[in-house]
Amino acid sequence: MKSIHNQNFENFEVWIIDGASTDGTQEYLKTLGPRFNYISEKDSGIYDAMNTGIEKSVGEWLYFLGSDDHFSNDSVLEEVFSTKSDEEIQMLVGNIEYSKGLRFQSEFSSKLWYKNTVHHQSVFYKKELLQELKYNLNYNVLADYDVNLKLFRQKVSFRKIEATIAICGEDGVSKEYNWNLYKEEINLKVSQAGILSFPVFFLLGVTKYCFRRIF
Structure with missing residues (x-):
């Protein structure tokens, strides 16, 4: 919250x-300024909450910041939006850094068929993209991966920016690397590529799972 509050760029709202x-938490949220809006209600998990945020927001661009993440510096939003984007650009893809210093450079390319090369906290989406898609609640861990792959298949226009957008925690359900994670990955890829692709993505998922178990 502090990293959001300290941004030099001011043309944004927070949900x-x-x-x-x-x-x-609710008592703390009541102390925040007028730019910070909140809703507190039972939901079906992370992506259900994000879908609520999409509906509540009124801005042109959407960005999601997890509870264990923070902006990399006080000027990052100013840097991202200092250059006027082509009106046809629908995604801005930057990079993140993990809390232990490892940098993750997002890449919006065909490599998405192998793994999610786009870190969720490195991307700004035009709102209309996610209004149409929403996060699929059938996926508990990889619904953002599902969205990124769908957007790549739709050939949405994007601009790569070299800014480090956020510093991100290294824990969370996507970092547990259990079999459920790889089942989700297999299912979302097959749902988009077709049932004939199942053997390929199943073998890839098993290989990645075994590699993680060993190393």
């Missing part, structure tokens, strides 16, 4: 989607 917390 905080809280899952009916009982740990003092």
Whole structure:
């Protein structure tokens, strides 16, 4: 919250989607300024909350910041939006850094068929993109991957920016690398490529899972 509040760029709104917390979060949210809006209600998980945020927002661009992430510096939004984007550009793809210093350079390319090469906290989406797609609640961990792959298949226009957008935590369900994660990955790829692709993506998923178990 502090990293958002300290941004030099001011033309934005914030929607905080809280899952009916009982740990003092709601009391804290009431102390925030007028730019910070919140809703606190039971939901069906991370992506259900994000879909609520999409509906509540009124801005041109959408960006999602996890509870264990923060902007890389006070000028990052100013840097991202200092250059007027072509009106046809629908995604701005930057980079992130993990809290231990490892940099992740997002790449919106055909490599998405192999793995999710676009970190969720490195991307700004035009709102209309996600209004049409929404996050698929059948995926508990990889709904953002599903969206990125769909957008790549739709050949949406994007601009790569070299800014480090956020510093991100290294925990979370997507970092557990259990079999459920790879089942989701296999399912979302097959749903988009067709049932005949199942053997290829199943073999790829098993190989990646075994590699993680060994190393």
